[in-house]
Amino acid sequence: MTADEKLVEVLERARAVLFDFDGPICSVFAGEPAPGVARDLRERLAEWDVAVELDDELADDPLEVLRAAVRFGDKVTRTADDLLTGAEISAVRLAEPTPGGVESMRACRAAGLRVAVVSNNSAAAVNEYLALHQLVDLVEVVVGREYGKPDLMKPHPKPIHDALKRLRIGPDVALLVGDSLTDVDGSRAAGIACIAYANKPGKDRLLAAADAQVDDMQVLADHLSGLARRNAG
The missing domain is CATH 3.40.50.1000 (HAD superfamily/HAD-like)
Structure with missing residues (x-):
């Protein structure tokens, strides 16, 4: 076939x-590239003393940063989701x-x-x-x-x-x-x-x-x- x-x-x-x-x-993320969004998300979480460490092939993906936040508990995960949602809403305006x-x-x-x-x-x-x-x-x-x-x-x-x-x-x-x-x-x-x-x-x-x-x-x-x-x- x-x-x-x-x-x-x-x-x-x-x-x-x-x-x-x-x-x-x-x-x-055409207008706001994903690696920068992922980096900003990790930096914002670092302000909560949360160090999200990922392999190089995953570190530039904002969704993988969110997945990794799970290991730090529900509060951190919800915070990460809020931050990422805000970044996504901003990004789609330039998509x-x-x-x-x-x-x-x-x-x-x-x-x-x-x-x-x-x-x-x-x-x-x-x-x-x-x-x-x-x-x-x-x-x-x-x-x-x-x-x-x-x-x-x-x-x-x-x-x-x-x-x-x-x-x-x-x-x-x-x-x-x-x-x-x-x-x-x-x-x-x-x-x-x-x-x-x-x-x-x-x-x-x-x-x-x-x-x-x-x-x-x-x-x-x-x-x-x-x-x-x-x-x-």
Whole structure:
């Protein structure tokens, strides 16, 4: 089966598409780079005598700093979440839309598919971005990370299960579009299909367990538009 055939097969089974936020829809930290946000978060926590130490490959990821805060207890974790949420809301005001991302959401609606966003970023940041770009009417459900509980972020299946519950649909008719291993693993854990947005060299291998892949969100939008035309005919 070709890559296009896999993609079509996954799309034709779906009644709802769950989009990850950072990647498929926009680059959250394009204007305020993630390494600086992660560094600021660690420095703010240091004021609480909390030293978050991470391996080099994780130290520049603000979400990994939040995950690491768990070991210092609930109060520190909630403080870290508050700080990160504020940074995310600031960052999305400068975020760069992903080419083909909005087009994919619009094409979903044209094809009669429901749209949700399921993100490890805060729901407040996602909603801020959607409002700024006048996309609120496209998205039926937004599920961000659960406050103060970074251990429940993807790849934990709970955010996906929460979205399905709010959409009142089963996992057999939903799919997630994501650009990271946490998205693929989270989809597997939740029992839903996954389309990987493999937008960087090596991601096609990293995300090989996905049901289908695209390297350009516009490709997904075009296939969805084709589905809309077939449904209309």
